[in-house]
Amino acid sequence: MDIFTLQDFYTYTKGITYILMVLILVGMTGFWLFLTERDEDDYE
Amino acid sequence: MSEATVGKISPPSKSVYTPFNVIAGIIIVIGLVITVLRFTKGLSAVTNLDDNYPWGIWIGFDLMAGVALAAGGYVTSAAVYIFGMKRYHSAVRPAILTGFLGYALVVFALHYDVGRPWRLPYPFLMQQGTTSLLFEVAACVALYLTVLFIEFTPAPMEWLGLKRARNIVVKLTMLLTIFGVILSTLHQSSLGALFLIAPAKLHPLWYSGYLPVFFFISSIIAGLSMVIFESSLSHRYFAHKMDETHIAEKEGVALGFAKAASLVLAGYFSIKVIGISADNNWHYLGTGFGLWFLVELLGFVALPCMLYAIGVRDKNLTLIKWTSALTVFGIVLNRLNISLIAFNWYLPAEEKYFPHWMEIGISVFIVTVGLVVFKFIVTRMPILYEHPDHKGGH
Amino acid sequence: MSISRRKFLGWLSAAGVGTALGTSAKAASTKHFTGYPDSAGVLHDTTLCVGCRECEAACNKVNELAPPDQPFTDKSVLEKNRRTTPDAYTVVNKFDKPDEKGNVFVKKQCNHCLEPACASACFVRAFKKTEEGAVVYDASVCVGCRYCMVACPFDVPTYEYDEAFSPRVVKCTMCHPRLLEGKLPGCVEACPKEALTFGKRDDLLKIAKERIRRYPDRYVNHVYGEHEMGGTSWLYLAGTSFSNIGMREDLGLKPAPELTSGALGAVPIVVGLWPVLLTGIYAMSKRKEKIAAEELSDAVAEAVAQTNEEAENKLSAALAKAEKNKETAIKKEVQKALDEAAKAAQQKEAETKSEEDA
Ligand code: SF4
Numbered sequence: 093m094d095i096f097t098l099q100d101f102y103t104y105t106k107g108i109t110y111i112l113m114v115l116i117l118v119g120m121t122g123f124w125l126f127l128t129e130r131d132e133d134d135y136e
Numbered sequence: 137m138s139e140a141t142v143g144k145i146s147p148p149s150k151s152v153y154t155p156f157n158v159i160a161g162i163i164i165v166i167g168l169v170i171t172v173l174r175f176t177k178g179l180s181a182v183t184n185l186d187d188n189y190p191w192g193i194w195i196g197f198d199l200m201a202g203v204a205l206a207a208g209g210y211v212t213s214a215a216v217y218i219f220g221m222k223r224y225h226s227a228v229r230p231a232i233l234t235g236f237l238g239y240a241l242v243v244f245a246l247h248y249d250v251g252r253p254w255r256l257p258y259p260f261l262m263q264q265g266t267t268s269l270l271f272e273v274a275a276c277v278a279l280y281l282t283v284l285f286i287e288f289t290p291a292p293m294e295w296l297g298l299k300r301a302r303n304i305v306v307k308l309t310m311l312l313t314i315f316g317v318i319l320s321t322l323h324q325s326s327l328g329a330l331f332l333i334a335p336a337k338l339h340p341l342w343y344s345g346y347l348p349v350f351f352f353i354s355s356i357i358a359g360l361s362m363v364i365f366e367s368s369l370s371h372r373y374f375a376h377k378m379d380e381t382h383i384a385e386k387e388g389v390a391l392g393f394a395k396a397a398s399l400v401l402a403g404y405f406s407i408k409v410i411g412i413s414a415d416n417n418w419h420y421l422g423t424g425f426g427l428w429f430l431v432e433l434l435g436f437v438a439l440p441c442m443l444y445a446i447g448v449r450d451k452n453l454t455l456i457k458w459t460s461a462l463t464v465f466g467i468v469l470n471r472l473n474i475s476l477i478a479f480n481w482y483l484p485a486e487e488k489y490f491p492h493w494m495e496i497g498i499s500v501f502i503v504t505v506g507l508v509v510f511k512f513i514v515t516r517m518p519i520l521y522e523h524p525d526h527k528g529g530h
Numbered sequence: 531m532s533i534s535r536r537k538f539l540g541w542l543s544a545a546g547v548g549t550a551l552g553t554s555a556k557a558a559s560t561k562h563f564t565g566y567p568d569s570a571g572v573l574h575d576t577t578l579c580v581g582c583r584e585c586e587a588a589c590n591k592v593n594e595l596a597p598p599d600q601p602f603t604d605k606s607v608l609e610k611n612r613r614t615t616p617d618a619y620t621v622v623n624k625f626d627k628p629d630e631k632g633n634v635f636v637k638k639q640c641n642h643c644l645e646p647a648c649a650s651a652c653f654v655r656a657f658k659k660t661e662e663g664a665v666v667y668d669a670s671v672c673v674g675c676r677y678c679m680v681a682c683p684f685d686v687p688t689y690e691y692d693e694a695f696s697p698r699v700v701k702c703t704m705c706h707p708r709l710l711e712g713k714l715p716g717c718v719e720a721c722p723k724e725a726l727t728f729g730k731r732d733d734l735l736k737i738a739k740e741r742i743r744r745y746p747d748r749y750v751n752h753v754y755g756e757h758e759m760g761g762t763s764w765l766y767l768a769g770t771s772f773s774n775i776g777m778r779e780d781l782g783l784k785p786a787p788e789l790t791s792g793a794l795g796a797v798p799i800v801v802g803l804w805p806v807l808l809t810g811i812y813a814m815s816k817r818k819e820k821i822a823a824e825e826l827s828d829a830v831a832e833a834v835a836q837t838n839e840e841a842e843n844k845l846s847a848a849l850a851k852a853e854k855n856k857e858t859a860i861k862k863e864v865q866k867a868l869d870e871a872a873k874a875a876q877q878k879e880a881e882t883k884s885e886e887d888a
């Protein structure tokens with residue numbers, strides 16, 4: 093099925109964007125922990 | 137009112153028939169009656185909504201203004217935990233509590249407004265309208281309400297003596313604060329962006345591509361002003377519940393927040409002017425709506441900006457307190473202008489919307505419920521003071 | 531795809547993962563969408579409309595709507611400008627002699643936008659532009675937020691405010707069920723004056739432009755709906771400026787989804803960059819605090835060291851002094867003892883002397 097309307101195109105791309113945003117938020121949290129894991133001073 | 141009379145009134149009196157309780161009780165009874173009407177007879181029985189004005193004050197005031205005024209939570213926790221302004225620490229808990237109650241009430245109010253409230257989770261569970269700004273708002277409000285709830289839980293946990301659970305939540309403070317700021321940035325701005333889809337209906341002076349930015353920046357102003365306003369009210373009615381830290385820091389909080397609010401108001405004023413210029417809307421300023429726009433811009437943006445500045449320079453706490461009320465009123469006015477007054481601005485007066493008294497009744501009812509719950513919590517849980525077991529810990 | 535399956539797919543269907551992952555690449559790269567090819571529309575030639583309200587009656591009948599307060603033959607309702615309601619998907623309005631050419635009648639209903647604002651606004655995707663051309667509404671998911679009504683630039687959707695339990699948004703469906711059966715929309719079929727023409731939108735555009743070309747005196751040179759808000763499936767011809775006959779000419783040409791795409795596009799940017807910014811600020815304020823704390827503790831240590839040294843000096847001085855004092859004291863005592871002894875000896879000597887004398 094092809095996309096014929098801008099509306100459907102945005103529905104599709106924004107849908108993926110929302111999924112990515114969730115992944116980004118989770119990933120960022122994890123990455124921050126990884127980044128600061130060996131810090132001597134106590135960042136929380 | 138002098139401190140001495142405050143002291144006399146405020147200790148919890150033995151009788152339940154205090155003026156506050158009686159008035160609150162009456163309002164709540166009326167509210168419940170309207171509630172029954174609303175859910176048995178439909179929206180037309182209690183509202184003046186029509187096809188030209190699908191949104192009334194339940195959206196314009198309860199949602200638009202309510203969310204802006206509940207911004208104190210993210211503004212304060214960001215200032216203290218992210219920007220490291222530790223000296224405002226005692227302002228965090230009351231701000232989080234008001235934020236949480238504010239959002240809870242917004243969601244509560246939405247159940248009255250939407251046609252089929254039991255379907256409110258549909259956008260997440262059934263079909264996602266990802267192109268809708270309202271979807272974005274709904275998702276963020278739902279998530280942020282959860283974040284605020286978790287941020288609030290240490291207070292009841294201390295009250296109930298759940299130390300282990302409390303300490304786990306306190307460890308999450310940073311994460312929750314950052315999440316809160318992200319979610320707030322998004323939905324505060326998206327509330328303004330809701331109107332981007334209706335350029336033909338909103339008056340050009342209020343319609344602007346910058347609407348999301350305007351809403352976000354003014355939410356910071358609303359948040360700061362609400363913290364000042366509310367802390368002066370709390371001090372008046374709950375002084376006996378405050379510990380020394382809170383009272384000692386109170387003045388600093390008012391001055392610091394007033395200074396910040398003044399600065400942000402100056403920025404807000406600037407971008408509003410840029411908004412007029414960007415769309416070349418100068419000629420509208422001479423019309424009736426233009427005058428009204430100027431009233432909002434000069435009377436409720438420029439004026440409070442100056443008053444705050446004077447208040448800070450003179451360390452005049454009374455002036456700051458009144459200015460905070462003026463500012464809050466100005467933000468509410470802005471939200472009502474955009475969602476109701478300047479919306480469908482070309483319609484003749486008789487076709488314009490004016491709220492039914494029962495719509496106002498429900499809005500008052502919801503605010504009252506908020507006050508009652510706030511009073512209940514503040515008189516019981518460690519909000520305005522630090523729990524002795526957790527001093528300096530949170 | 532059945533309704534339940536579409537709902538079941540939930541998030542994936544929002545992202546269109548199941549249907550569009552591979553095939554949309556071409557569409558995405560051009561980012562230009564022209565709508566469904568061969569989709570249908572209706573051309574409304576207002577110069578032909580006589581305001582007989584036959585279309586209203588037909589619409590009421592085929593959609594099984596509630597009977598009107600006044601019969602459709604009653605022309606007095608035309609005296610008031612009306613809009614669509616839950617019981618009237620379409621209305622005809624009369625405009626008194628704009629341009630002194632005589633009354634103009636205009637039929638109003640959903641324009642079935644090519645890029646519907648209502649669909650862009652709905653947060654449960656209750657509206658859909660179908661490939662046939664109709665914009666249809668699915669009451670089974672509608673929450674009743676009425677944002678679609680806020681969004682529609684033509685003031686079309688209406689709401690069943692009287693309904694307590696299952697209020698719906700109501701609007702013209704272009705008789706989508708009838709189209710699928712191969713029938714004409716009710717209003718088009720009923721129009722006695724051929725003021726309504728049903729056909730492929732592309733063909734209708736050609737017809738409209740041809741009429742303008744052939745009768746330049748009869749029409750203004752504008753096919754309303756060709757570009758308004760990205761274009762609509764309903765097209766209009768008129769003998770007078772459209773703004774004279776209740777049709778807004780200030781809507782702009784931007785399709786609705788474009789109006790919000792900027793704000794929507796900023797959302798993921800905030801999500802991506804705010805954590806960086808905020809943790810950065812946090813780390814900086816934390817670091818400033820740490821440095822301040824270190825400086826403080828250094829200062830304290832130094833002060834402590836200084837006091838210690840001073841105290842020591844004092845102590846040793848005191849000790850030395852004490853030592854000295856002690857020495858002098860002993861010396862004094864010894865002297866005293868010696869003196870006393872000497873004295874005593876003298877005394878004894880004297881005593882013995884006096885005894886001897888006696
Ligand atoms: S005219 Fe209004 S209701 Fe009809 S498709 Fe366009 S936006 Fe939707």
Ligand code: SF4
Nearest residue numbers: 652672673675676678
């Ligand atoms: S009222 Fe229904 S159809 Fe309209 S936007 Fe809300 S959920 Fe969608």
